[in-house]
Amino acid sequence: MKTTFYMSLLLAGLHAVAHGQLPPNHHNGHDPDEPKHHMHHRVEAIACLKLVPNNADFAFQFFKEVTLEAPNKNIFFSPVSISTAFAMLALGARSTTQTQILEGLAFNLTEIQEKEIHEGFHNLIHMLSHPESGVQLNMGNAIFLTEKLKPLKKFLDDAKVLYQLEAFSTDFYNPTEAEKQINDYIERKTHGKITDLVKDMDPQTVMLLASFVFFKGNWEKPFKPEHTEEREFFVDAETTVKVPMMHQTGRFDFYFDEELSCTVVRLHYNGSATAFLVLPPKGKMKQLEQALVKETVRKWSDHLFQSLLSLYLPKFSISGSYEIMNTLSKMGIVDVFTDQADLSGITGTPDLKVSKVVHKAALDVDERGTEAAAATAAEILTLSLPPTIEFNHPFLMLIFDRDTNSTLFIGKIVNPTITS
Template sequence: MLLSSINSRAKCSSILVNTTGSLESAQSHGKMKPALGLCLLLAGLSAVAHCDHLPGHHNGHDGHKDTVHEEHHANHAGEIMKCLKLVPSNADFAFRFYKQVVAASAKKNIFFSPVSISTAFAMLALGAKSATLTQIMEGLSFNLTEFEEKEIHDGFHHLIHMLNHPDSELQLDIGNALFLKEKLKPLEKFLSDVKNLYEAEAMTANFKNPAEAQKQINDYVEKKTHGKIVELVRDLDPETAMVVVSYVFFKGKWEKPFDPEHTTERDFFVDEETSIKVPMMHRLGRFDLHFDEELSCTVVRLNYNGSATAFFILPDKGKMKQLEDALWKETVSRWSNSLHLSSANLYIPKFSISAAYELKPILTKMGITDVFTDQADLSGITGAPELTVSRAVHKAVLKVDERGTEAAAATAIEIMPMSLPLVIEFSSPFLVLIFDRATNSTLFIGKINNPAEH
């Protein structure tokens, strides 16, 4: 969920309470300049996913129907190609961002949506100029000698369209909204671009009455995230000029669900000195597995119904840092190509976690600097370079449980070989990756250090 608020720099000398509960002093300095403060929040329910080959296409019938099918597939293929061009850059951004986060909070639970952050700042780039624009795009891992700005925005446009596929088996919603103060006059081109390229809704809000504006925005966010994100906005400044919201909501059902009756309390070893009891899901069956001897980790793929899939990665004792250092798109691709079907007794914790991040220090280290200072050039929003980003916050929610398709739960019977299956128990810190296979997009990245910590 991305939230951006533009405040008067004169009103910025205040104490900001971020979503992690810490206090941040926002001291204004230099010339008085309105500040665009971005707060990014994401809600997602799921596990991990990986990049996979695109689903194949089938030929249509003869005659007119065949022509219609061919045109449909041609358009669909065109959308996919525009999305796929973004994949390497989006993946690079995802893992660069992860490494920055883990460096600052190695022992904490980590969970975020790289596609949500990328989409939000790509949309912000519509209003950026000069060095500010270059830093945002390069910070998002786009090589501007290989990409034209229009290609990037077109790619995100088709990515949003494809991720919002109407699939009854998988609930995946991504969207954006602008809340504008009545007297703010954004350029028509900016409003047109955010609407046409990022499918953003635009509506007015009475920021002079902060309580009223907060309720309006919070009600909108709560509805769009199906009640999972509440009270996103707090302590709005009466001088706020615009709030930008970008949300991602994901809820998947396991292709082969876990039986709740098989969930039992088992030990989870947070570290060498600390163990806790957690509800551990269990299923005996055949799974896509891979043991990476080089990185000393076990990879398990669990598919959702629909186009999403999840990877759980369990490093051997003392090998987490080695795994994290090697976490790049090439590594995930190697895992994907090395999976094989094997019998296993699988134990995975049932948990619900959330994580929140102040993006400013993270993105500054990734090269996005000017947009947070008086050097910002966001003149593409109103025509004048007098806006700057004061704050950016990202929050994500993850829930993993036994749920699957009810019918599948009754029919998940597998033929097992006579030999004893492997026992794979996620009873120590592990990683979670969630991908959308149709677009090869990294929806979520997580690190579960303590499943009982909310």
């Protein structure tokens, strides 16, 4: 009988609040007086760019699985948080268990070595946790261990170096106390955004792994609160809700995908984060979900052009909470959740398995932003009215980090008045 290792994977995603134009070279934000830093940054970027295609494949595959499980519900999760936690777990996995985890994360092990994967995640965490400016993004991992369980020094050392792991001793025999310790830690790390991550803890738990991401961004070009007004949002053919709808007229990165009949608008945050808002025709979300692969997003990115628009976007807060063992099992990560698990790289003995995986993410979208420099030129509006794009029925929101090309969050907003 394997000892169950209750693994909690959590994430806080925050504050979509943004618009602006991508500068001709967004790396110009680096300080020219720090060539060493610049060089180091570039080396890190190259290491983590190796992970980009695989992480994107994992992100969209996971999204498809989750939408199948909850077809008409809001969805919000952080693929990069899930990938990071399981890549770290792979450090302590051996044999088939390790292969399944890495292949389930969409890595082809004939093309990329395990060592390169861990180095890539190390650099990714470092770059995301030290953004150049404007965006607040904290990533981290923590492990809570029963006194009896003595992890191998090598695992702890490697996980600390590669994944910024923090380790804590926890008395799981006192579940109330253990829950409080873990939830307080997560709440603190996510600035109060993620609360009560774990509940009803099993006193037999020997180890809990938590992974978190906290994101707060300000729109490069904020919406003016006085332009926000209540308007209708069409959830489905039978349901209409009232939402506070933000509005601004200006030049936006825009593309209409004729193949999928969907409208794409890109808004930038200050710093390196960017949001893609994707609006399919009413009732055609399924078609868009099925077409969501990295090549589709790349096509949108390549075809965006500046266009004068009157843009309406709901102000909303959503969160997603998922038990994701089932989803990951469908994606080929199976043994780690069964008595076949081999996590002997963590403790030296193969008597651990993962019993539970919880992922929680939250997002706020509102008007806030930091005004650009005072010498901004007034938008020159043509006399004819610009086309109106109103996100007033279910749409997708994808948040990327431009420096690392990482998919930070994927959201499907079906009903912006439902917060969880």
